[in-house]
Amino acid sequence: MKNFKSLLPFLLMLFVWAGCDTDDLRNNVDELENRVESLEAQVSAINDNMNAIRVILDGTKTISSYTLENGTYTLKLSDGSEITLSQGNEGQIVEPDITINENGEWVLNDKVIGQATGNDGITPKFNISADKYWQISLDGGVTYDYVLDVNNKKVPATTGGDVSVSDAFFKEVNVKGDMLEVTLKDGETYSLPIVADLKAQIVDPAKGFKDGVWTIGYGETVTTEVEISGDNSFVTVPAGGWTATLSEVKDGKATLTVTAPAQASVQSRATADNSTELVLQVNKGINWAIDKIKVEAKLVVASYKALYDADQAINVNGVEISKAMFGEACSIESDTEISKLDYKVYFVKPGATLTYNAPTSVSAKSLIVIGDNSADQTAKVVLKNRIQLNMGSSPAESDGYYVFYNVNFDASSTTTPALLAYKNDVQDKAIVFDNCNLTLGNKNFFELTTDGRYFNSLTIKNSKVKLNNSMYLVHIDKNTSTKFGNLSLVNNVFYAEAVTSGNGFKIFNSTNATSSLDKLVLNNNTFVNVCPNWSGMYYQLSLGTVDLQNNLFWASTLPANGIILRPGNTKIAGTVCKHNVGFSLNANTNTWIAFFGFDDNKFEGAENIINIKAESTESAENPFVGGTFDLSTGTFVPNATYAEYGAKFE
Structure with missing residues (x-):
């Protein structure tokens, strides 16, 4: 046996403060x-x-x-x-x-x-x-x-x-x-x-290459450049229908052409582990140079509208969107403003903008907007006026669905909340924002102010939400006795350009404890410069169960303790609260807290937020030092130590 002994020196260091001048x-x-x-x-x-x-x-x-x-x-x-x-x-x-x-x-x-x-x-x-x-x-x-x-x-x-x-x-x-x-x-x-003039290099593909994997649509043929120097070269592909060819080498370069299988193949466990590597090999004499790239075939949808028209259902967070259910859909090919809803489903082409400017006399029984190309997220929805949710007291099967998928949703210039529950009856079957970039302004996102107005299910997932710190995601105000359904925030980035004073940010705000939410899910979210005040991110209304885990809360300055949960019922018959971290500077004495009055009000098994303190945002303790922190794009990737916390996007 060949031993690699002591390859890793483990440094053990401690300094002692000495002297006092x-x-x-x-x-x-x-x-x-x-x-x-x-x-x-x-x-x-x-x-x-x-x-x-x-x-x-x-x-x-x-x-x-x-x-x-x-x-x-x-x-x-x-x-x-x-x-x-x-x-x-x-x-x-x-x-x-x-x-x-x-x-x-x-x-x-x-x-x-x-x-x-x-x-x-x-x-x-x-x-x-x-x-x-x-x-x-x-x-x-x-x-x-x-x-x-x-x-x-x-x-x-x-x-x-x-x-x-x-x-x-x-x-x-x-x-x-x-x-x-x-x-x-x-x-x-x-x-x-050491062999000069022996080279086998696959240049990173310009399209479809991310995190070391080259993603190619089923049946699609793509190319990338390779750099080759040596006597002989060839390429081998995974099993299951992949093909690849090399062009003639000129000036040390060649074109690698790869075709993905026409459809997913079923492979045994024994071959599956090696089925994703494409290998380039070049030799010079007895020496060989090898380069590899992982390839993945998956469904890349050039047009969701085409699938829809072909009577195929599109599933967004469990909502089956089909022509049989919702009827004819509208394709937004270029910038278009609408003041009425002639369709329940809109497909927006890449680069096009759908501007919603319906008057307050118009309510949406259903509204579904989808960015048409799965590989392109430049489709845009701009609100000039609020979207009124009102599926009516006797809704049809296709009523009550408000779904936005693969779009940029801009509500930054509205003078009213983006969404408003309009009647004191059934408001929705599902409200979903998935794979979206949301830009919100000074107004609250969703308001249900009158007693009796409620939602069954509101979900935001796999999205980036740029917001003003002093606003509420859901606001019910004078609503005093309503039972709400489920609020799920999963794998999102919520961020603001800077911490501001004032009322603070809330995911759910109420003025009393007589209304209630059945279930709150808050998992794998990243909050940057988004701070609640002393009253908490979830405030006042009673709460049934909560699933709060793997979130990352970050702010250089906390105007007050960063309380996440402060429901009207002191004791939650809760389920999960664990693996959450919060960052702030040493100069700030406030901390992140899972529950208001944590030790007194937590349910059994609940864990408080792990607080990380540092002298400055450049300190190694900052979860984003060694990762990515970009306020301009809303990209926040923690370093390896904190990789399990916060949102992760493919």
Whole structure:
């Protein structure tokens, strides 16, 4: 067995404040910053070296060229990628053992953690958690688990004592002739050929490529460029109907043409794991260079209207939208303003805008608007006036559906709420916003102010909602005795450009506890600069059950404690409240709280929000440092430590 011992130095560092004058304090701060920077550099070196080892074990690439600077090799590989490898410096460290057993599996502290060799091999990735313990990821940084020692205890990233920084993974790293040789601490040597003019690189496709996967519609033929240098080249495709060809190579480049299967194929479990990789191979003499790309065939709908006209049902969050149910639909080919509803279903072409400007005398018994192309989200709905929900006291089967899918919904300039329940009778069967970008203004989103006006089901999912902080998603005001149905907010981003003072944001607002909501689902949402005031995001009306989990609440400034739930009934016969995190700065004493008066009012098993504090938004404790934080596009992707929280979009 070839052991990879001590590839991962686990740094244990703790500084001690000494002295009390200003110079001592400044020196200690500088020392702390240097140690933190060293720790961050060490984590980076760990992951770079683990990646390099995995490349060497894989054996599908060669080195085209390399540079050496300050003990770090930068290797340009035959697939066009670059990796770094650092020998490092010896030091006193605490290090668990990482080995490879006779089955080619990674072994961390005597526990098998995954395959190291072969096509199914993985590259472990390491991280430091918010509570200062080491973590390991086996899925490329999507999720992390704590590293455990031989006693099944978490391994800390800080400790007392004189511990120096080290990233000495290898005994030696040398170039000998046309080979890069890496000698591990146990004396075992591995090598990777250095071969100039051998290259196999698949250029990332311009269309359909995201997160390492090339998505191609069933039966669709697409192309991308490849860069090739060598004697012979060929491409292999997954089983199940895929085909691919390479054009003639000119000036080191060729065109790769790929056709997806005409329909989904049924494959056995044994072949399914390898069925999504397309492989490009090039050789020069006895050496081979290989590049791979994951391909996925799925339904890409060029026109939902065409499906609808062909009597196929379109399912949006359980609502079956069909011509048999809703009748003829209207296609919005270019910018169009409507002041009356001649249809119940509208399909908006990419780039076109449907402007809704119906007077208050017009009510919608049903209104369904769908962006026509599934791969394009540029279809737009603009409100100049509110949409009045009124399916009537004797509704038809097709009445009561208000569905918006794959559109940009702009209600920023309305002088009234976007949605209004208009009569004191049955208002809806389902209200759904799915895969939308919503822009809201100063007015509330949905109002049901008169007693007896209610909704059965309101769902917002897989959407981005840009809003004014001081507004209410649902407002019932004088409604004093109505029982509402379900409110579900799942996998959304709610964000504002800045935190504002005033009444604060609420997902549901009432002035009394005599009305009630049957069920609230608040899962996997990201809230940025969206703060409730002391009264809470959910305020006053009674609540039946709640499912509150995996949400991320973020604000640099909290005008008051960020209370999420403050229902009229003190004790909720609730179901789930767990795995929620909230971020704010140390300078702000307010915190995020799941329930008003948490310990007194929580139901059994409920967990409070985990509060994360930092000195500044640039601090490592900020969940978006190392991720993406873009207010201009509403894109907020937390770093690996907090990847399980908040919204995730494909």
